[in-house]
Amino acid sequence: SLTDQIRRAAVSVPSNIAEGKGRSSAKDFINFLSVARGSLYELATQLYIAREIGYLTEQDFSSLSNRIEDLSHKIIAMTKYLRSKK
Template identity: 50%
Template sequence: MSVQSYKDLIVWQKALDLVEIVYQVTRVFPKEELYALTNQLRRAAVSIPSNIAEGHARSSTRDFHRFLSIARGSLAEVETQLLIAQRLGYLSDDQLAPILSLQIEINKMTNRLMAKLAPNP
């Protein structure tokens, strides 16, 4: 299958799934977290598919690689913030496990795509 659009990328599709899940779980975070952890976690999650899309739309492979690197950084940010939410008692182990599993899957997919885009030595 030829990738005509960023929408064809499974990693982008899964990143959208992650955004949806993050929004669902943060709906029940305490109200005092609305402009703190809730907002920060949502913004980091939204950044992942956004950077994949923007990088794919750029005119060079080098740019795409750079934007994938930014998306990977946002993945680490999301993971960290989810772990903080768990420590604060906002997420249970049962809630956290499938989200982290998806985050790990997206990270692996991003790493593989970056490796394919890297110039050969």
């Protein structure tokens, strides 16, 4: 069941970004970016659990965590950019 949750959260991130981009306003896009970031944090938590129960090595966890952190920073930067355009 954890694997399914990880997959859903991982798919949710780019799906929400894409859906937000397709909306008609920056405000809508910002809302979807927020949802995507929430899914990213959900994914990070699930990976932490997977590491704790031995499904992920420390090396894999660290690599994935770094990628999640990088994407989170990019989402924050995009959000700030969109807010500055209002």
